[in-house]
Amino acid sequence: MNKFVAFLEKYLSGPMAKLSEQQHIRAIRDGVVSALPFIIFGSIFLIIANPPIPENWAFYVWAKENIATILIPYRLTMYIMTLYITFGIGYSLSQSYKIDALSGGLVSIAAFLFTIGVQSTEEFGFVLPMANLGGHGLFVAMLVAVFSVEVLRLCKQKNITIKMPEAVPSSVARSFEALIPIVIILGVMTVITVVFNLDLHSMVDKVVAPIIKGGDTIFGVTIPVFLITFFWAFGIHGMSVVGAVIRPVWEVYLAKNGEAAASGMPLPYVAPETFFQWFVWIGGAGATLGLVIAMFISARSKYSKSMAKATFIPSIFNINEPVIFGMPIVLNPILIIPFIIVPLVTTVITYICVTVGLVSATYVMAPWTLPAPIGAYLATGGDWRAIILVLVNIAISTIIYLPFFKIYDRQLVAQEQLEEESLKEVVEETTETAPIKPSTDGNAPS
Amino acid sequence: MKVLFVCSGGMSSAIIVNTLKKEAQKNGMEMEVLAVGTSEFPAEVQNGWDIAMVAPQVRHRFNLFKESADEANVPIAQIPPTAYSPLGGPALLKVIQETIV
Numbered sequence: 001m002n003k004f005v006a007f008l009e010k011y012l013s014g015p016m017a018k019l020s021e022q023q024h025i026r027a028i029r030d031g032v033v034s035a036l037p038f039i040i041f042g043s044i045f046l047i048i049a050n051p052p053i054p055e056n057w058a059f060y061v062w063a064k065e066n067i068a069t070i071l072i073p074y075r076l077t078m079y080i081m082t083l084y085i086t087f088g089i090g091y092s093l094s095q096s097y098k099i100d101a102l103s104g105g106l107v108s109i110a111a112f113l114f115t116i117g118v119q120s121t122e123e124f125g126f127v128l129p130m131a132n133l134g135g136h137g138l139f140v141a142m143l144v145a146v147f148s149v150e151v152l153r154l155c156k157q158k159n160i161t162i163k164m165p166e167a168v169p170s171s172v173a174r175s176f177e178a179l180i181p182i183v184i185i186l187g188v189m190t191v192i193t194v195v196f197n198l199d200l201h202s203m204v205d206k207v208v209a210p211i212i213k214g215g216d217t218i219f220g221v222t223i224p225v226f227l228i229t230f231f232w233a234f235g236i237h238g239m240s241v242v243g244a245v246i247r248p249v250w251e252v253y254l255a256k257n258g259e260a261a262a263s264g265m266p267l268p269y270v271a272p273e274t275f276f277q278w279f280v281w282i283g284g285a286g287a288t289l290g291l292v293i294a295m296f297i298s299a300r301s302k303y304s305k306s307m308a309k310a311t312f313i314p315s316i317f318n319i320n321e322p323v324i325f326g327m328p329i330v331l332n333p334i335l336i337i338p339f340i341i342v343p344l345v346t347t348v349i350t351y352i353c354v355t356v357g358l359v360s361a362t363y364v365m366a367p368w369t370l371p372a373p374i375g376a377y378l379a380t381g382g383d384w385r386a387i388i389l390v391l392v393n394i395a396i397s398t399i400i401y402l403p404f405f406k407i408y409d410r411q412l413v414a415q416e417q418l419e420e421e422s423l424k425e426v427v428e429e430t431t432e433t434a435p436i437k438p439s440t441d442g443n444a445p446s
Numbered sequence: 447m448k449v450l451f452v453c454s455g456g457m458s459s460a461i462i463v464n465t466l467k468k469e470a471q472k473n474g475m476e477m478e479v480l481a482v483g484t485s486e487f488p489a490e491v492q493n494g495w496d497i498a499m500v501a502p503q504v505r506h507r508f509n510l511f512k513e514s515a516d517e518a519n520v521p522i523a524q525i526p527p528t529a530y531s532p533l534g535g536p537a538l539l540k541v542i543q544e545t546i547v
Binding site: 014030236325 | 453502510528531533
């Protein structure tokens with residue numbers, strides 16, 4: 001077992017975790033994450049515009065009459081999330097290269113706006129079409145932000161910059177420093193989007209279409225779920241590794257579902273990030289709320305009893321590192337099995353429920369520390385059936401965790417008895433010399 | 447003593463912060479402990495900490511954290527997985543003492 005674990009860690013989970021720390025991937029992840037507060041804010045207005053109340057209530061009627069106005073805050077945040085993400089990617093990537101992050105963020109936005117193009121209308125003069133500023137434009141944004149910052153970096157490395165005489169104040173000199181790379185970046189963008197009039201968005205669309213389609217199938221949802229718990233089994237933050245790669249796709253689903261909800265259309269995608277957050281990761285990665293409940297039901301060992309008490313409240317708010325490292329689940333051959341099985345089972349159940357229409361798909365992003373039933377209710381725009389599904393998933397996870405926990409708990413009990421006996425012996429032998437301090441070591445007796 | 451924890455979002459280590467504080471109190475030590483997320487760490491570590499501790503779930507980023515910590519001349523250590531638990535106070539304190547000495 002140990003050799004096998006070492007093998008996996010060395011050749012599989014280790015290198016993959018390193019890959020997720022690759023500078024570009026990390027910058028994209030941090031860029032997407034930096035936009036989450038704006039997405040959450042915009043989400044609120046999606047709920048107000050489609051309130052989960054009977055259609056004949058006055059508030060519902062008012063909301064429907066004023067939907068365009070109510071959705072303005074949504075249109076300026078979640079709807080154009082890619083604009084914010086672009087700045088975030090450019091900023092983070094520059095930061096990791098230790099070049100001026102503000103220039104990196106700004107020039108990324110400028111390069112991205114070149115891909116949007118300008119339209120003119122009689123009523124408003126010149127306008128920016130907003131559609132590609134949303135989730136739709138995310139992959140183009142990733143490309144141009146990375147391109148922009150790489151040019152900045154190259155110019156800095158090769159010292160392609162305007163040198164000012166020493167008498168010039170440094171702040172003035174710095175503004176000229178960024179000039180040449182910015183001229184190159186925006187010059188290239190001008191050639192592509194103005195001179196050749198190429199639509200980068202429709203080109204990239206064709207390339208990513210299979211990924212977008214595949215990620216929403218039953219395989220597309222179960223594979224990341226498996227990988228996330230697989231990484232956690234080694235004690236590596238699975239979401240931060242797997243999410244680094246797949247999160248942009250999930251964000252596209254969320255954006256598209258949000259757009260559909262805003263215009264009263266059926267929701268096109270099953271599995272935005274919120275699908276996993278509220279229906280699968282109940283209590284944290286591995287759906288460990290079920291384990292904690294199983295601990296409450298059947299814990300015999302002192303260790304499990306005190307762990308159950310210490311981890312219950314954090315688990316309700318989906319924080320489960322104390323469970324994962326405390327029990328531990330990490331490298332624990334007994335608990336890893338349900339830890340990997342449970343999320344796969346609840347993923348499949350939820351996927352089926354959403355596709356056959358038993359539960360609404362998700363399109364609202366709520367803070368991930370909310371208790372799952374509340375989060376699921378909000379994420380589905382107020383579908384009460386989502387609460388039932390969450391409760392069913394909790395029950396299922398408890399049932400699957402229970403037998404495995406019992407086996408592990410029996411081992412703990414045996415170890416505790418062994419320790420007590422040996423302690424007694426020691427006490428009997430040494431009562432005359434020194435009082436024995438009971439072991440206060442908090443480690444899992446393993 | 448000032449101890450800085452870093453984990454993915456600064457959430458889970460907040461629980462461990464309390465565990466360590468209690469353990470320190472038990473031992474009559476004065477300890478200031480703060481938990482931050484990975485993105486806040488490079489800036490926060492500059493603010494005069496005695497030691498930085500890396501949560502086990504982000505240990506694959508240890509080298510990145512170490513770079514920032516070295517710049518700020520702050521000793522840095524990994525939290526052993528078994529100590530990263532609400533009952534891991536004594537083990538945590540031990541790692542800190544070993545690292546600083």
